[in-house]
Amino acid sequence: MDLIGYKVIKAQGERSFWWEADVEELGAAELPEFARSLERLRDNVRRHADKLPPPAAALVPAPAMAADAPAGDAASYYLAY
Numbered sequence: 001m002d003l004i005g006y007k008v009i010k011a012q013g014e015r016s017f018w019w020e021a022d023v024e025e026l027g028a029a030e031l032p033e034f035a036r037s038l039e040r041l042r043d044n045v046r047r048h049a050d051k052l053p054p055p056a057a058a059l060v061p062a063p064a065m066a067a068d069a070p071a072g073d074a075a076s077y078y079l080a081y
Contacts, residue, residue: 007025011026
């Protein structure tokens with residue numbers, strides 16, 4: 001691990017994950033590398049999320065509005081039943 005990595009771990013403190021490090025504790029030299037690491041993490045998470053199947057709720061069509069549904073928007077209809 002390089003010097004920047006150690007500084008990030010120190011800035012992490014009691015937090016569970018390195019990406020939660022307190023950026024106020026990092027110096028100007030560490031911030032660009034920390035930002036690049038966060039971008040790589042974001043890209044990796046996005047790539048893995050794109051491989052996941054859609055959530056089951058997205059596959060189930062919403063029920064049609066009943067003729068006796070109360071007036072108003074769909075949210076109030078679903079909250080009423």
